[in-house]
Amino acid sequence: MAIELHPLEQFTIERIIPIHIGGLDVSYTNAALMMTIAVIFVTALMVLATRRAALVPGRWQSVAEMLYEFVSDMVDSNIGQGGRQFFPFIFTLFTFILFANLLGMIPFSYAATSQIIVTFALAAVVFILVTTIGIIRHGFHFLSLFVPHGVPKVLLLLLVPIELLSYFIRPFTLSIRLFANMLAGHTMLAIFGGFAASIGFLAFFPTAIDVLLVGLEFLVAVLQAYVFAILTCLYLNEAVHLH
């Protein structure tokens, strides 16, 4: 009884509505569909929960308020002064990633954040925004970010490239972290699920592991959204309050 295991099959991109514009494949895929659903869910949650806002919040309203307060605290404590104007951006980013991650946890759905191009696009937006804001706010002085202070001139030859590299690596770390966590988690679930399907009555053990892993994956889904948002805050803080 050979059941073939394809733990990576779940990440296949399928074109739902094929669209080709001038040789470019811009088809509407299953990943795009999941992202659309995530956006709709977030919007619906925020709009419906606050439409009939009450002093004593109902269930949905408290969910929305908790989300709001969580992100609000994160922005205040990590960017501080002048951070409020970035709140809508951080909030959008956090809720979008959170919902995309959590929607991916629904069986037979699709985790859009397990595609590196999706996470890289998000990270690139953050990177470009941070750099642009740094340059707008500080102009040429922004480059002092790459020059460590109080270091002998000779060492600068070595340190400036390192600083530059560690700055330009950010979009990669930011995107690969999220992508790798989602990919690894979902692959692991599929592998243990495959074991369970192929070993008959012993299936109890891999199933038990899978049950535990699902819990872990929920944690990872929330935590990775949090990490992405908090790193965005830290980067923004740096660009706003250049030392």
Added chain:
Amino acid sequence: MSERDPPDPLARLGERIDRARADRVRGPTPVADRSAIQQGLGLGLRIGVELVVAIGVATGLGWAIDRWLGTRPWGIIVLFFLGVAAGMLNVYRAVSGISTPVGYRRPGADGGATRPGQDPWDDDEN
């Protein structure tokens, strides 16, 4: 009987509330602790990727430069080591809580005068 009893259930209720309150303090993790755990987890998940990606991206960049300029193998060698350094720098910054300033400058380190009562390593955000 009914005249003597009423204070009793109330007193017992008071006791129960007190006990429940005491349990609550000891019981599940207090909010402050929970946010500390959350931050610790966030940090742990952060730094794992940092080093690997830095080395990978830098080496890839070195390889691309080599291909472009035909300087094989120097680009890949130099950038590999730069990548290791950048990765370690990022990890160091992440764990020592000074991820905020990219430069080495810390508040107080500039003029040499540290504000009284302030740990120079402790970066305050503003």
